[in-house]
Structure formats: C-alpha cells, structure tokens
Amino acid sequence: MSTSITIIGAGPGGYVAAIRAAQLGARVTVVENQALGGVCLNWGCIPSKALLSVVELGDKAKKAADFGLTLQGPVGYDLARMVARKNKVVEGLVKGIAMLFKTWGIQHIEGTGEILDQRTVKVVHRDGSESRLESDAIIVATGSSWPNLPMFPIDGRQIITSKEALDTTAIPASLLIVGGGVEGCEFAALYSGMGTQVTLVELLERVLPLEDEEMSSMMTRELTKRGVTIKTGTTIEKLERGGGSVKAVLKDGTVVEAEKVLVSVGRGFNSKGIGLDTIGVQVGPRGEIRVNARMETNVPGVYAIGDVVGKAMLAHVASAQGKVAAENILDRAREIDYRVVPAGIFTLPEIGRVGVTERQARDEAQARGDNPETAIKVGRFRYAGLGKAQGTGETTGLFKIIADAKTDEILGAHIMGAHATDVVHEMALAMQLHAKVADVAEMIHAHPTLSEGVMEAAEDLDSMAIHLARRR
Numbered sequence: 001m002s003t004s005i006t007i008i009g010a011g012p013g014g015y016v017a018a019i020r021a022a023q024l025g026a027r028v029t030v031v032e033n034q035a036l037g038g039v040c041l042n043w044g045c046i047p048s049k050a051l052l053s054v055v056e057l058g059d060k061a062k063k064a065a066d067f068g069l070t071l072q073g074p075v076g077y078d079l080a081r082m083v084a085r086k087n088k089v090v091e092g093l094v095k096g097i098a099m100l101f102k103t104w105g106i107q108h109i110e111g112t113g114e115i116l117d118q119r120t121v122k123v124v125h126r127d128g129s130e131s132r133l134e135s136d137a138i139i140v141a142t143g144s145s146w147p148n149l150p151m152f153p154i155d156g157r158q159i160i161t162s163k164e165a166l167d168t169t170a171i172p173a174s175l176l177i178v179g180g181g182v183e184g185c186e187f188a189a190l191y192s193g194m195g196t197q198v199t200l201v202e203l204l205e206r207v208l209p210l211e212d213e214e215m216s217s218m219m220t221r222e223l224t225k226r227g228v229t230i231k232t233g234t235t236i237e238k239l240e241r242g243g244g245s246v247k248a249v250l251k252d253g254t255v256v257e258a259e260k261v262l263v264s265v266g267r268g269f270n271s272k273g274i275g276l277d278t279i280g281v282q283v284g285p286r287g288e289i290r291v292n293a294r295m296e297t298n299v300p301g302v303y304a305i306g307d308v309v310g311k312a313m314l315a316h317v318a319s320a321q322g323k324v325a326a327e328n329i330l331d332r333a334r335e336i337d338y339r340v341v342p343a344g345i346f347t348l349p350e351i352g353r354v355g356v357t358e359r360q361a362r363d364e365a366q367a368r369g370d371n372p373e374t375a376i377k378v379g380r381f382r383y384a385g386l387g388k389a390q391g392t393g394e395t396t397g398l399f400k401i402i403a404d405a406k407t408d409e410i411l412g413a414h415i416m417g418a419h420a421t422d423v424v425h426e427m428a429l430a431m432q433l434h435a436k437v438a439d440v441a442e443m444i445h446a447h448p449t450l451s452e453g454v455m456e457a458a459e460d461l462d463s464m465a466i467h468l469a470r471r472r
Contacts, residue, residue, distance in 0.1 A: 002027050003330055004135040006121045008113035008274065011038020012315040013306030014141030015097050017322030022104035024330045029133055030106060031113035031123050036097040038143055040315040042090055047166045048186055049346055050086040055193035056348055063393060077194045080169040109133075115140075115275030118301045122275075137301045137329045140281075140289060141322065142270035144307035152178065152239065152263045158246050159239070159261045162187065172196050172259040176248055178236060179264035180207035182345050185219060187262055189348040192226040199229040199256050201248075206232055208345070212357040212414045214400060219347060219416070222396070226348075231256075269308050286310060293335035295325035303329065312341050342428040344421030349396055352424030355412030355431060361402050377405045379437070379461035381453050381468065383417045388448035394418035399457035401427070401437065408436040419450055426454055437461050 003026045007014045010032035018028045035042045058075045065071075101108050111125040113133075121133045146154070146161040156164050162183055171194050177184045180202030192198045200207065200223070207223070207230060208216040220230060231250060238249040239261070248256045269287040276283060282290040282298045288310025295303045303325040306318035320336060327334045345351040356364070358378060365375035383389040383397035397417020403410050413427035430440050441458035445451050459465040 003137065005029070005137050005139060005326070005329060006031065006113070006133045006135040007139040007141055008115075008121065009038065009141030009143055009306070010036045010097070010108070011141060011143045011306060011318060012040045013143070013318030013322040014038070014139070015101075016319040017139050017141065017305060017326045018106050019100055019104055020323045021326035021330065022106050024326065024332070026326070026330060028106045029109060029135065030101070031109050031111055031121065031133070033110065033112040033126070036094050036101075036108070041093055043163045043166060045315055046093060047086050047090055048162070048190070050089045051082055051166065052186065052190050052346055052348065054082050055190055058193060059348065067393065077171060079171050079194065083167060083169050086166070113274065115279055115302070117279055118299060137303065139322070139325050140274065140276075140302070140304040140308060141306045141318070142274060142308050144267040144269055144313065146263075147266055147268045149263065149265070151236065152261070154263065158241055158259075159263065161263055165262050174245075174258040174260075175199070176201065176246070176256055176258035176261045177264055178261060179266075180204075180230070180232065181210070181264065182208065184262075184264040185223065185345065185347050187264065188223055188228045189226065192223070192228050193348065197227065199231065199258065201234060201236060201250065201256070202230070202232045203235055204232065208351075211345070211351065211353065212400065212412075213359060214398070215351055215353070215414050215416050218398065219351070222347070222349065267307065267313070269310060271308055284310060294328045294333075295321050295336065296328070312338060314341070314343055317341060340428055340431045342424050344424070346421065349417050350420040351414070351416045352420035352422070353412070353414045354424055354428040355410065356402065357412060357414070358400075358402050361411045375405055376402055376411065377461045378402050379457040379459070379465070381456035381460055381465060383450070383453060385456065385467045386448070386450060386453055388450050388452070389418070391448065392418070399453040401440075401454075401457045401461060403437045403461055408438055410435065410437055410440070415453075417450070423451055423454065426451060
C-alpha cells in the first residue's frame with residue numbers, strides 16, 4: 001500500500017512537495033485555506049513582477065526617441081488595467097497548479113488544518129464543518145504573514161502592506177515606504193516609475209542592508225535618480241492620520257506627509273494555532289519551526305518546509321525544501337544544502353546574487369586568522385563595457401565576483417543590471433559544481449551577450465579582462 005501524506009499549505013513549498021510526493025507514488029492530500037500558490041503567487045513574487053514589467057516597458061518607451069522610434073504622446077500608466085492584467089496572470093498560474101494536482105491525483109481540500117497527533121490532521125472547512133485526515137506523514141508548509149505592529153496599524157487604505165499595494169487601482173500622489181529591504185526597494189522602483197513621490201525610510205545605515213555594500217550603494221544612486229527620497233539610519237517615531245494623508249515624524253524631527261504608508265518590515269511565522277504544541281514540535285524563539293537538513297522536526301513523521309522554518313525565506317528555497325521532505329518521507333535520503341542559494345531582487349535595474357558579500361568574505365578570512373585584505377580577490381566588469389548592453393541601451397550595471405585568493409574558489413557573485421536575475425545562475429551552477437574562477441573565465445561565452453560580463457569579471461580577478469583598460 002502506498003505511503004499517505006497530508007500537507008498543510010499550498011504555497012511554493014507545499015504544492016511542490018505534493019507533486020514530488022505524488023511523482024514518487026504517494027497518496028497526497030493538501031489542505032489550504034486560501035488560494036493555491038500561497039503568498040508568492042497570489043500576493044508577492046508574481047504580482048509584483050507583473051506590475052514592474054509594465055514600468056520597465058514604460059522606462060524603455062520614454063527613451064524611444066533616442067533609438068529612432070517615434071511614439072505619440074507621453075507615457076502614461078493605467079494602474080487599474082495593469083492590476084487587471086496582473087490578476088489574469090495570477091489566475092492562470094493558480095489554475096495551472098490545480099491542473100497539475102488533478103493530473104497527479106492530489107486531493108485538494110479547502111480549509112484550515114490543525115495537527116491532532118503524529119498521524120491526524122483536523123480540517124475546518126470553509127462552511128465551518130470539520131473532518132479528520134489520517135496519513136503516514138505530515139508536512140507543515142504554513143508560510144509566513146505580514147506582521148502586526150502597533151506603531152503601524154494596518155487599515156488597508158492609508159496604512160497598507162504589500163498585499164494592498166499590489167491591488168491599488170489608483171496611482172497615489174505620494175507614498176511613504178517603511179523598510180528599505182528587498183520588498184521596500186522593489187515597491188519604491190514600481191511606484192516612483194509611475195510618478196508617485198516616494199520616500200523610503202530604513203532603520204539601518206543603507207538600503208538593502210543584507211546585500212553587498214557596492215550593490216547597495218548603486219541601488220541608492222538608481223533610486224535617487226528615479227526621484228525617491230531615501231532616509232537611512234532613522235526611525236518613525238509617530239504617525240498621525242488625518243484627512244487624505246498620513247504624517248510621519250522621524251527620529252530627527254523631520255515630518256514626512258504621504259497619501260499612503262506601505263509597511264515593509266519583515267514577516268511573522270505562521271506556526272501558531274496549528275497544533276504544534278499539542279504534539280511537542282520544537283519551535284524557536286521567533287516562532288520558527290526547528291528542522292534538520294532532511295526537513296524533519298523533532299517529532300517523527302512530522303516535517304516542516306518553507307518560510308515557517310525560518311531559513312532562507314525565498315520561494316525557490318521553499319520548493320527545494322518541499323522536494324527534500326517528500327523524498328525523505330519516501331525513503332530517498334536527501335538533505336538540503338544552503339551553501340548555494342541564488343536570489344533575485346526585482347528592482348529597476350535588477351540584482352542577482354549568490355554566495356557571500358565582499359564584507360562577509362573578508363570577515364570570514366579574518367576569523368580564520370588570514371589577512372582580510374589579501375585573502376580574497378574581487379573581479380568587476382561594468383555593463384557599459386558590453387556590446388550587447390550598448391546596443392540595447394542597458395548600460396547601467398556591474399558584474400562582481402568574489403573568490404578565495406589561494407584556492408580560486410568562488411565565494412560569491414553579485415550582478416546589478418538588465419537580466420541580472422537570470423544571468424546570475426551561471427555563477428550559482430559554477431559554485432554548485434565547485435568550479436574555479438579560471439573555469440568561468442576560460443569558458444567560451446557567446447557574443448554579443450550580457451553573460452560575457454561574467455567572463456570578463458572572472459578574468460578581472462587576475463587583471464586579465466580583455467575589455468578593461470590597463471591598470472597603472
């Protein structure tokens with residue numbers, strides 16, 4: 001008799017785990033109280049990229065005359081139509097998951113799951129009725145949610161989260177974004193591109209504080225060029241709502257007035273109220289479910305994946321964890337490796353990165369007792385040096401590779417510019433296969449392409465880049 005698995009949650013972790021388990025012969029039931037695809041597909045990754053693609057197209061249209069293309073009238077944005085198109089894209093992808101479930105024989109139950117014991121999940125259906133599911137294993141994939149912060153009382157109208165920001169059909173005249181991380185910078189690029197006066201406030205000393213400092217500095221410059229006002233190293237001490245605007249008083253006394261405030265300061269783990277305490281699943285101090293490399297909790301037969309485990313909170317990491325959990329349940333021993341996790345930031349321009357930042361590499365060298373100034377080497381190459389970038393007018397950007405000076409091991413790669421989130425995977429694969437910098441430099445790259453910038457940056461680690469002037 002085949003193994004039975006109950007999965008609570010159908011985000012990028014849960015639905016991928018379900019399909020992989022079904023592919024391996026399991027009988028799978030997925031309990032989800034919202035839409036298939038979770039936050040990523042419905043209120044995050046995909047919707048924001050659908051809207052950003054329009055602004056990116058608008059940016060190109062504004063430069064049409066420089067390319068010899070005549071367009072009539074100024075570029076304008078119809079946000080209601082943009083949102084309608086976004087919804088159509090999302091709807092199609094949600095239907096695609098439902099179709100995959102059907103073809104693989106996966107049962108989807110609309111409701112909320114709660115673990116009663118190691119084999120039993122109670123489901124509260126949307127009509128209030130209840131049922132029980134018995135299975136050989138349980139996978140918790142409940143994800144994360146927007147935080148509830150007293151300082152920023154979300155009302156969905158003036159003080160909003162990314163969910164409301166993606167469904168707004170009227171372009172606000174002004175927007176205050178609280179938090180200069182990935183999400184905050186993406187929305188700053190989106191709304192400033194449509195003409196909104198954006199102010200971005202970040203507690204730490206720079207935007208994108210977890211990214212490479214060089215990339216952070218470049219993003220500050222690019223957002224500023226788009227008209228975004230950036231306030232770093234400060235906090236909002238008080239919010240005052242009145243009429244059609246919100247006034248924010250910063251720590252230094254500066255007052256920022258905006259039509260809407262977008263709160264973009266982290267997410268909370270959805271680990272409460274799902275029965276974890278009933279069966280003794282260990283939870284960390286932030287509410288994250290503790291798991292090992294096989295995605296097992298401390299309770300046999302109970303696994304957890306995705307944002308709720310508090311590792312790298314990225315959709316593709318959740319999907320990878322889902323595959324690992326499903327395969328371990330079905331006796332295909334596998335562990336997850338976080339050493340090589342590429343990530344994309346869909347600002348304008350994009351950022352793609354994998355591995356450590358330059359600062360992290362130097363700190364790690366110092367911790368080993370090595371000289372941080374000589375233990376690593378860095379190669380750079382600017383988009384402006386590429387024929388493809390010049391031909392397409394996408395000359396803003398930088399390729400950066402960090403490597404161990406002794407072993408030539410690739411430690412990290414950071415790319416900012418057109419299609420950076422796609423191009424970075426060459427470096428991710430190189431790291432996954434333990435390729436050296438020389439391997440990347442010596443691989444023949446097609447011309448003219450943006451990927452040539454990777455080759456040139458790899459060559460630059462040894463001052464051998466063909467299209468860089470000789471250093472004096």
